[in-house]
Amino acid sequence: MATLTAIAPLTDHRTVGLSDDDAIQIFDVMLRTREIDERMWALNRQGKAPFVVPCRGQEAAQAGAAWALDPKKDWLFPHYRDLGLALWFGFTTNELFLMFFAKGTDSISGGRQMTHHFGSQARHVASISAPLGTQIPHAVGGAYAMRLQGTTGAVTITCFGEGTSSKGDFYEACSLAALHKLPVIFLCENNGYAISVPMSKQSPVPNVADRAAAFGFPGVIVDGTDPFATYAAVRDARARGVAGEGPTLIEAKMYRLLPHTSDDNDMTYRTREEVRQAEEGEPLRRIVEYMQARGLLSEDEIAARRARIRKEIAAAVAAAQSAPEADPVTVADRVYAPVEEGI
Amino acid sequence: MAVSTRSTIEKELTEAAAAPNRMTATEHHDSHDEHGPVAHGLFSPPTGVTGTDSRSGVTMIEAINQALAEEMERDPRVFLLGEDIGPRGGVFGATKGLIERFGPERVLDTPIAESGFTGFGIGAALLGSVPVIEIQFADFIYSALEQIFSEMAKMHYRSNGDARLRMVVRAPIGGGIHGGFYHSQSPENLFVVPGLKVAMPATPSDAKGMLKAAIRDPNPVIFFEHKRLYRSLREPMPEDDVLVPLGMARIARPGTTLSVITYGATVHEAIKAAGSLMADGIDAEVLDLRSLQPYDKPAILASIAKTHRALVVHEASKTNGFGAELAAFIADEAFMELDAPVRRLAAPDSPAMPYNHLLESAYLVDAAKIAAAMRELAAF
Numbered sequence: 001m002a003t004l005t006a007i008a009p010l011t012d013h014r015t016v017g018l019s020d021d022d023a024i025q026i027f028d029v030m031l032r033t034r035e036i037d038e039r040m041w042a043l044n045r046q047g048k049a050p051f052v053v054p055c056r057g058q059e060a061a062q063a064g065a066a067w068a069l070d071p072k073k074d075w076l077f078p079h080y081r082d083l084g085l086a087l088w089f090g091f092t093t094n095e096l097f098l099m100f101f102a103k104g105t106d107s108i109s110g111g112r113q114m115t116h117h118f119g120s121q122a123r124h125v126a127s128i129s130a131p132l133g134t135q136i137p138h139a140v141g142g143a144y145a146m147r148l149q150g151t152t153g154a155v156t157i158t159c160f161g162e163g164t165s166s167k168g169d170f171y172e173a174c175s176l177a178a179l180h181k182l183p184v185i186f187l188c189e190n191n192g193y194a195i196s197v198p199m200s201k202q203s204p205v206p207n208v209a210d211r212a213a214a215f216g217f218p219g220v221i222v223d224g225t226d227p228f229a230t231y232a233a234v235r236d237a238r239a240r241g242v243a244g245e246g247p248t249l250i251e252a253k254m255y256r257l258l259p260h261t262s263d264d265n266d267m268t269y270r271t272r273e274e275v276r277q278a279e280e281g282e283p284l285r286r287i288v289e290y291m292q293a294r295g296l297l298s299e300d301e302i303a304a305r306r307a308r309i310r311k312e313i314a315a316a317v318a319a320a321q322s323a324p325e326a327d328p329v330t331v332a333d334r335v336y337a338p339v340e341e342g343i
Numbered sequence: 344m345a346v347s348t349r350s351t352i353e354k355e356l357t358e359a360a361a362a363p364n365r366m367t368a369t370e371h372h373d374s375h376d377e378h379g380p381v382a383h384g385l386f387s388p389p390t391g392v393t394g395t396d397s398r399s400g401v402t403m404i405e406a407i408n409q410a411l412a413e414e415m416e417r418d419p420r421v422f423l424l425g426e427d428i429g430p431r432g433g434v435f436g437a438t439k440g441l442i443e444r445f446g447p448e449r450v451l452d453t454p455i456a457e458s459g460f461t462g463f464g465i466g467a468a469l470l471g472s473v474p475v476i477e478i479q480f481a482d483f484i485y486s487a488l489e490q491i492f493s494e495m496a497k498m499h500y501r502s503n504g505d506a507r508l509r510m511v512v513r514a515p516i517g518g519g520i521h522g523g524f525y526h527s528q529s530p531e532n533l534f535v536v537p538g539l540k541v542a543m544p545a546t547p548s549d550a551k552g553m554l555k556a557a558i559r560d561p562n563p564v565i566f567f568e569h570k571r572l573y574r575s576l577r578e579p580m581p582e583d584d585v586l587v588p589l590g591m592a593r594i595a596r597p598g599t600t601l602s603v604i605t606y607g608a609t610v611h612e613a614i615k616a617a618g619s620l621m622a623d624g625i626d627a628e629v630l631d632l633r634s635l636q637p638y639d640k641p642a643i644l645a646s647i648a649k650t651h652r653a654l655v656v657h658e659a660s661k662t663n664g665f666g667a668e669l670a671a672f673i674a675d676e677a678f679m680e681l682d683a684p685v686r687r688l689a690a691p692d693s694p695a696m697p698y699n700h701l702l703e704s705a706y707l708v709d710a711a712k713i714a715a716a717m718r719e720l721a722a723f
Contacts, residue, residue: 145470172456
């Protein structure tokens with residue numbers, strides 16, 4: 001499992017330049033991500049949906065990173081565990097459940113892709129696949145296109161697990177980004193496991209971030225259960241990118257609290273006790289304690305926010321369940337774009 | 344020591360030269376080497392393919408260079424990337440002079456990382472740029488297959504039409520140039536999958552017009568260029584902005600006795616074979632498919648409706664080659680038109696084209712083999 005700093009207090013949000021209101025909004029992203037994720041997991045367990053990719057344990061890094069990004073300018077090249085970042089780039093709760101149930105009105109793929117394979121050109125979220133790491137060179141090429149087109153003040157960010165960082169595309173992409181000093185943020189969400197294989201069996205060096213040295217750009221390690229620390233790292237990486245100083249690799253260390261997917265049995269490779277220990281430092285618990293201890297939100301206010309989100313989720317689930325199915329006659333539609341639109 | 348080593352080498356060289364099946368100097372080198380000491384016969388293949396050969400016209404490699412330059416001029420979104428395409432101008436010369444004209448940002452030399460730079464191109468296309476990628480040899484495209492199959496081919500469909508990849512992957516293909524296993528392969532059949540377009544011109548004017556159409560096409564196009572055709576034939580090239588639409592075949596040689604359905608370098612071999620059989624009363628039609636995905640089904644059916652005999656020819660090996668698709672299509676759609684079974688002529692089912700010139704010739708489909716297959720089919 002990833003080495004977590006022993007449940008230290010969260011970074012003081014004010015020391016990284018965040019207002020109280022900023023901290024509350026980051027909390028909201030984390031809470032919404034957790035609530036949607038839990039509801040999807042439960043619906044799967046109830047047999048109402050065939051598949052889910054959980055992100056429990058990864059909300060803090062995603063919400064912190066989100067707050068440092070500008071979805072109007074920046075582009076996200078996510079992986080399938082990036083529910084929190086997908087929310088930040090504009091996917092609504094309704095849309096996410098249409099995706100989850102693979103309905104015909106699913107805005108991401110019309111039910112064609114498995115759930116959590118995000119993508120929307122209008123929202124600056126690149127469409128993704130399931131083979132790992134293919135999105136990493138896409139982010140680098142996207143940043144190059146920004147340069148060719150004279151776009152300034154923007155970055156691309158790509159997210160992936162530590163398992164993916166073993167693939168050649170990661171190294172080839174790092175090399176291309178470094179060669180051209182492109183505004184790319186490589187955000188490795190190191191959740192400790194590549195399905196069942198722990199970091200110690202994946203990598204001869206303890207940190208993914210160490211690999212940045214080979215390409216001559218910074219590799220930064222942050223506590224990925226601390227949203228404010230992750231925010232600061234992504235903010236700095238974005239500033240570097242925008243200033244023309246090139247890419248940054250950020251390794252946010254965290255722990256995957258649920259199995260890899262709804263089809264995985266994690267008790268075949270880790271113990272209940274290990275998961276229980278990780279739960280003690282899990283990001284939602286930490287941020288809730290922080291908000292209360294700082295007097296930013298009371299227990300009642302948090303409960304009210306949670307209730308409001310749950311109500312929205314219930315409505316989104318009902319709407320998605322009754323949404324129209326994909327029309328079978330469209331199975332071979334939109335394989336190609338019409339040529340006259342291109343020429 | 345040095346003297347005795349040299350005399351040993353000279354002695355062994357004499358023995359090797361006297362050994363059976365040696366490759367001659369004229370076979371290995373030719374007079375069209377424009378690329379200095381690095382290049383040799385591999386990069387500037389021999390002349391001799393029949394066609395519109397004349398000293399005054401434009402070669403296929405020049406036509407490709409013109410198409411790239413014209414499209415870069417026309418649309419500032421178009422940029423090139425690949426190995427050695429900058430000051431070197433590409434190992435075959437396709438991008439010669441372009442870095443001087445358009446600058447290093449639009450003519451980007453890449454590290455040797457086919458998957459990485461193909462993915463890079465996909466990302467750039469998602470953000471509205473138009474990459475034209477050069478894979479140095481089709482033999483080296485396999486590193487990029489995950490990006491091509493999992494990303495490029497599926498992007499438009501999986502996004503339900505939201506994302507489109509206007510991009511081209513150019514790859515020199517084919518053999519007969521003493522390139523051995525890894526500079527001679529013909530893997531075009533692999534790319535005939537939904538979501539990709541596959542083009543393979545046989546003439547300079549088609550190469551130019553089809554490449555221009557491919558660059559303007561909103562879909563990803565895999566564009567195969569037969570190395571043996573790069574400098575072996577010339578054609579006058581129109582000055583105007585001529586596009587040759589993808590997906591449309593052409594009748595390369597009209598005829599009535601039988602239809603040869605082929606593409607790439609074997610188009611010229613088939614034309615030569617057809618000429619050699621006229622005296623025997625066999626007047627073959629040669630259909631140059633030009634595109635493999637989508638391929639021109641009406642043109643195939645029209646030709647068979649005229650000749651009632653079909654011979655499918657390609658340079659790649661036979662089993663599960665693209666000819667298998669063509670033969671199955673003809674059997675499905677034109678069975679009642681046929682006076683003889685559909686025949687396929689292709690390379691043997693060995694893993695690749697050998698280096699030794701006799702083995703290479705044995706592997707290659709040439710005019711003599713096509714002529715023999717035509718005779719058999721005509722006699723059925």
